[in-house]
Amino acid sequence: MERLPKRQRHQQLSRLIEENPFLTDRELTRLLKVSIQTIRLDRLELAIPELRERLKMMAERSYDSVRSLPLHEVIGDIVDLQLDKSGISLFEIRDEHVFSRTGIARGHHVFAQANSLAVAVINDEVALTASADIRFIRPARLGEKCIAKAYVRSSGSQKGKAKVEVFTYVGDEMVFQGNFVIYRSAGVTEAGGGEAHENRH
Amino acid sequence: MERLPKRQRHQQLSRLIEENPFLTDRELTRLLKVSIQTIRLDRLELAIPELRERLKMMAERSYDSVRSLPLHEVIGDIVDLQLDKSGISLFEIRDEHVFSRTGIARGHHVFAQANSLAVAVINDEVALTASADIRFIRPARLGEKCIAKAYVRSSGSQKGKAKVEVFTYVGDEMVFQGNFVIYRSAGVTEAGGGEAHENRH
DNA sequence: CCGGTCATTGGCACCAGGTATCAATATGAA
DNA sequence: TTCATATTGATACCTGGTGCCAATGACCGG
Numbered sequence: 001m002e003r004l005p006k007r008q009r010h011q012q013l014s015r016l017i018e019e020n021p022f023l024t025d026r027e028l029t030r031l032l033k034v035s036i037q038t039i040r041l042d043r044l045e046l047a048i049p050e051l052r053e054r055l056k057m058m059a060e061r062s063y064d065s066v067r068s069l070p071l072h073e074v075i076g077d078i079v080d081l082q083l084d085k086s087g088i089s090l091f092e093i094r095d096e097h098v099f100s101r102t103g104i105a106r107g108h109h110v111f112a113q114a115n116s117l118a119v120a121v122i123n124d125e126v127a128l129t130a131s132a133d134i135r136f137i138r139p140a141r142l143g144e145k146c147i148a149k150a151y152v153r154s155s156g157s158q159k160g161k162a163k164v165e166v167f168t169y170v171g172d173e174m175v176f177q178g179n180f181v182i183y184r185s186a187g188v189t190e191a192g193g194g195e196a197h198e199n200r201h
Numbered sequence: 202m203e204r205l206p207k208r209q210r211h212q213q214l215s216r217l218i219e220e221n222p223f224l225t226d227r228e229l230t231r232l233l234k235v236s237i238q239t240i241r242l243d244r245l246e247l248a249i250p251e252l253r254e255r256l257k258m259m260a261e262r263s264y265d266s267v268r269s270l271p272l273h274e275v276i277g278d279i280v281d282l283q284l285d286k287s288g289i290s291l292f293e294i295r296d297e298h299v300f301s302r303t304g305i306a307r308g309h310h311v312f313a314q315a316n317s318l319a320v321a322v323i324n325d326e327v328a329l330t331a332s333a334d335i336r337f338i339r340p341a342r343l344g345e346k347c348i349a350k351a352y353v354r355s356s357g358s359q360k361g362k363a364k365v366e367v368f369t370y371v372g373d374e375m376v377f378q379g380n381f382v383i384y385r386s387a388g389v390t391e392a393g394g395g396e397a398h399e400n401r402h
Numbered sequence: 403c404c405g406g407t408c409a410t411t412g413g414c415a416c417c418a419g420g421t422a423t424c425a426a427t428a429t430g431a432a
Numbered sequence: 433t434t435c436a437t438a439t440t441g442a443t444a445c446c447t448g449g450t451g452c453c454a455a456t457g458a459c460c461g462g
Contacts (some may be wrong), residue, residue, distance in 0.1 A: 001446080006409070021264070022257075035411050052253065052418090056223075062263030063222070075309070107316050107330045108276070112309035115437055117450065129308045131336040139329065170238040207438075225419065236440050242419080251420055253447090 013042050021054045027144050076113040076148060081193065083123035084162075089113060098142045105140040114166040114178050115192045117150045122162050124184040130161060134178035144170045159182065209237065214243050222255045222401045277349060284324035285353050285363075290314060292347045299345040306341040311369060318351045325385035331362060333397050335379035344372045356380040370376065 009032055009199035015029060017023060023031075025039045032039065049057070074092035084107070091113040093105045111134060119127045140146055147169045154163040161181050210233055217232060218224060224232075227241045233240065244251070251256070277292035292314040295308045312335060320328045341347055348370045355364040362382050369377035 021260070026448080037411055037413095038409080041334045042408085044450095048267070052256075052448070055256045058260035058263055059222070059256040062259055104329070106313075109307045109317075110311055113305075115308050115312075126303070128305070128340065131334075131339055133332075136330055138238040174261035192313075227419080237441055238442095239438080242439085245421095253419070 010042055010046055014041070014046060014048070015083050017048055017054075021058065022051070024051050046085040055113045067193060071133065075109070075116045076146070078117065078120055081121060084153065085121070087117050087121040087150045089120075089148045089150075091148065093140050093142055093146065095142065095143045105142075105144075107136060110140055110146065110176050111138065111178070113148050114145060114150070114168055114176060117148050118164040118178070118180040119183060121150045121152055121164060122182050122184050128183045130139075130181045132180045132182045133152065134176065136176055137174050140168075140170060141173045143156055144175075146170055146175065148176075211243055211247055214240070215247060215249070218249055218255075222251070222259065225252050237254040276310065276317045277320055277347070279318065279398060282322060284322065286322070287353065288318050288322040288351045290318045290321075290349045290351075292349065294341050294343055294345045294347065296343065303340075304343040306343075306345075308337060311337065311341055311347065312379070313314050313367055314349050315349060315351075315377060316381065319367050319379070319381040319383055320348050321364050322351045322353055322365060323383050323385050325363065327385075328363075329384045331382045331384045333379055333381045337377055338375050341369075341376045347371055347376065349377075 012032060013028065016028065025036050025043075028039045029036050042048075048054075075088035076087045078087060080086075080088040091109075093109070097105050099106055099110045115129055117133070118132075119129060148166055149169070150164050150166045152162060152164050161182075164180045164182055165196070166171055166176075166180060167174055167180045211368060213233060214229065217229065222250045226237050226244075229240045230237050241247075249255075275291035279288060279290045281287075282288040292310075294310070298306050298310045300307055301317060315335070316330055316333070319333075349367055350370070351365050351367045353365050361384075363385055365381045365383055367381060368375055369376075
């Protein structure tokens with residue numbers, strides 16, 4: 001008995017299903033040239049669930065992520081907010097935020113947390129980022145919890161610009177620092193490429 | 202015959218399935234207090250596919266979006282790249298990039314395009330954003346095509362820092378401008394919060 | 403050569419969650 | 433009453449499986 005074929009087939013099976021989870025057992029028989037029973041035994045050994053379960057898992061995952069992705073709104077959980085004064089937000093670096101080769105968070109996520117907070121802390125109908133001066137002090141890595149603290153330095157409470165300083169820490173290490181200038185003016189649509197915010201109290 | 206109940210039920214059915222696509226017909230009978238045949242006639246009239254088809258569609262959608270989201274790698278299509286000199290990338294503002302209320306692109310996407318390009322244009326094993334000074338000149342809006350142009354100003358070809366200037370246009374209007382300082386050094390993991398890049402030629 | 407152990411295959415019953423179709427009943431309006 | 437529509441019931445069939453039992457093949461040690 002060639003013992004190899006089985007291990008090889010298992011590897012192939014895993015690979016096939018990983019790169020196309022929509023394959024039925026019947027389709028797999030054609031690809032691997034073994035009986036459907038063998039396919040099923042293999043799936044059993046490899047703990048690969050049946051097609052319908054795979055689809056369900058994918059659907060659930062995407063459903064959850066749609067529900068849990070305020071990625072398009074504010075990035076990071078804002079845990080404290082004193083309008084026109086200061087704010088704090090938390091953001092955990094997860095798989096989807098890092099560059100897989102190095103485990104280092106992509107810069108724009110760290111930036112986005114700070115930017116979201118800077119915009120949220122401004123007490124106006126619409127707030128847009130006008131400019132920013134940012135520094136990545138050290139890389140944030142997979143699993144780290146980033147704590148961003150924003151301080152409004154110059155509120156410009158009449159319509160105009162506000163300056164917001166943001167510091168992002170992992171533990172007591174600073175990973176990011178940024179100075180943001182935020183346009184504040186209801187209905188402004190001509191300047192600023194940032195986002196309006198939803199965090200009105 | 203109460204004609205309303207049917208329309209009402211149809212509305213309820215649509216709403217129920219929209220907010221929980223994982224419901225089987227049997228579960229729906231309990232929720233709507235009608236027979237399973239009625240549920241099936243209703244789905245037929247409303248063109249709501251069966252559970253398994255719904256799950257499959259969701260799985261396909263999420264699978265496609267995983268495939269088509271280079272969102273985690275380089276943002277924007279790099280159409281021209283002269284290492285250590287200059288580069289051009291294109292990025293179209295789509296639904297998922299804008300703040301729905303205003304149709305204005307979220308700042309971090311515009312930033313991310315520029316950041317990705319600044320990192321890509323640097324000819325080194327690993328390149329990380331160290332700092333940046335950015336300006337959002339005017340908002341980018343849904344449907345607009347952003348053209349980012351990067352110029353390496355000070356290459357620092359020995360290991361160290363490189364300065365990259367990026368201008369982003371929509372048509373001939375400038376929407377964004379940024380000065381990036383990029384760390385260049387193989388194996389550097391102590392500074393820079395940006396991303397290493399995949400665009401080696 | 404013989405038995406033992408895997409690996410592979412076949413066959414059958416069964417299941418969920420349906421589709422498709424036909425028939426029976428209820429209900430209300432003309 | 434009669435007709436149309438709505439609802440329900442019943443049955444056959446489908447896909448993509450699980451679970452179980454049995455038959456066959458291959459190889460190895462004694």
